[in-house]
Amino acid sequence: MYILGIETTCDESGLGLIEIKEGKFRILKNEVSSQVKIHNRYGGVVPILAAREHEKNLPLLLKRIKEDFDLKKIDYLAFSVGPGLLPALVAGKKFTQNLAKELKKEIIPVNHLAAHWYSVLITKNKNDWQKIQTIEFPALVLIVSGGHTTLYLFRSWSEKRKLGETLDDAAGECLDKCARALDLGYPGGPEIEKKAMKAKNFFSLPKPLLHKGYQFSFAGLKTAFIDLLLEIKKFHQLDNQTVNDLSASLQKTVFEILIYKLKKASENLKTPTIIVSGGVSANKIFKKMVQKVIPQRRIFFPHRKFATDNGVNIALAGYFLFKESKLVLKANDVEVFPR
Numbered sequence: 001m002y003i004l005g006i007e008t009t010c011d012e013s014g015l016g017l018i019e020i021k022e023g024k025f026r027i028l029k030n031e032v033s034s035q036v037k038i039h040n041r042y043g044g045v046v047p048i049l050a051a052r053e054h055e056k057n058l059p060l061l062l063k064r065i066k067e068d069f070d071l072k073k074i075d076y077l078a079f080s081v082g083p084g085l086l087p088a089l090v091a092g093k094k095f096t097q098n099l100a101k102e103l104k105k106e107i108i109p110v111n112h113l114a115a116h117w118y119s120v121l122i123t124k125n126k127n128d129w130q131k132i133q134t135i136e137f138p139a140l141v142l143i144v145s146g147g148h149t150t151l152y153l154f155r156s157w158s159e160k161r162k163l164g165e166t167l168d169d170a171a172g173e174c175l176d177k178c179a180r181a182l183d184l185g186y187p188g189g190p191e192i193e194k195k196a197m198k199a200k201n202f203f204s205l206p207k208p209l210l211h212k213g214y215q216f217s218f219a220g221l222k223t224a225f226i227d228l229l230l231e232i233k234k235f236h237q238l239d240n241q242t243v244n245d246l247s248a249s250l251q252k253t254v255f256e257i258l259i260y261k262l263k264k265a266s267e268n269l270k271t272p273t274i275i276v277s278g279g280v281s282a283n284k285i286f287k288k289m290v291q292k293v294i295p296q297r298r299i300f301f302p303h304r305k306f307a308t309d310n311g312v313n314i315a316l317a318g319y320f321l322f323k324e325s326k327l328v329l330k331a332n333d334v335e336v337f338p339r
């Protein structure tokens, strides 16, 4: 069985092709076109520009896949219907509908968050067959990205309960906005990670809602960070070392908040497995901190390449969702869900 995954929820145009056979799967294509350079000058994603870029990029990515793969062999298209930016999703929907009509195929609607949690199952390189791993449930699942910070308890892949989520900014959004204040460009997470490696001193920053259950809040931390930055700039010229120290302090505070809640849930619920995924999970220090603070649990992180948005994650989630519910849609029946 062949599934083509289509990702356009934010600023990455992604097409991923996977083949599934007898409990194994392999990645045949992973085409991603990042719009980072375009949004960089605005310090964040501009939805209408993202849509325009998806319209331009998707046909080019498809052309690359067509070069050595006959699209007629595809069984289903898997399309990420949301959550995401409305104009970006609409651009992806049009592309998916046209392709489905042209190839006479049906569409598996995929929740973008599902793509993040299934992504931890990808362990092998392109073209290498890999067994679909079984996960020991219950599992705690933390999705941390630019749009989401959500903690779930999974009893199985299909039975889940949301324990908490952010009440304001997502963790990645906080990193992105503070990076912008530091003039580090977009996306901020990877830049903050690089600067943090050269830190010598740490500033103290607040941890809002730390002791309030499993809800998260990062807007107050962002404001405190920007206030601190303005205070420093009032008296000194901002030098490289201070940027490094500020980056490390921010990153450490964000990760400590995430890990505090994850650890608490892990102690209370005693789940044998922990899954952490989404763009922020690409951060090496974060991964090390989780592994250190929460021992004796099987901890899954995605491979760095599959932590951020791409079409392979969508295709794999599409496979699991199809297996579970057999839900497929005709081209004209596809809807998008920004929230």
Ligand code: KG4
Pocket (backbone or CB within 6 Å): 010, 144, 145, 146, 147, 148, 171, 172, 173, 175, 176, 187, 188, 189, 190, 193, 278, 279, 280, 281, 282, 283, 284, 307, 308, 309
């Ligand atoms: O999952 P993703 O590609 O898109 C959403 O679903 O939102 O995540 C993007 C987010 C951005 O906020 C970006 O700054 C953050 O993930 N990110 C990182 C790293 N790489 C991406 N944050 C921290 N460290 C990284 N290495």
Ligand code: ZN
Pocket (backbone or CB within 6 Å): 112, 116, 145, 278, 279, 308, 309
């Ligand atoms: Zn994402």
